[in-house]
Amino acid sequence: MAHVGSKGWYVQQLKSNGYSYHPVGRRKLESYKAAVLRNLYNELVINKNN
Structure with a gap:
């Protein structure tokens, strides 16, 4: 489990x-x-949901 806001978390x-x-x-x-x-x-995830 990656820490929230880390590179691994964004990739996940x-x-x-x-x-x-x-x-x-x-x-x-x-x-x-x-x-x-x-x-x-x-751009792709947050704005797509709005």
Whole structure:
């Protein structure tokens, strides 16, 4: 179990929502920094639910 807000947590949340690769960069999520994952999570998961 990853700590909330850590890189692993963002990867886990994005994968549970169906994203295994970055939609633009087409690389695995694990290769990106936490800040990039946080922005991606906010765009794809948080804004999709609103």
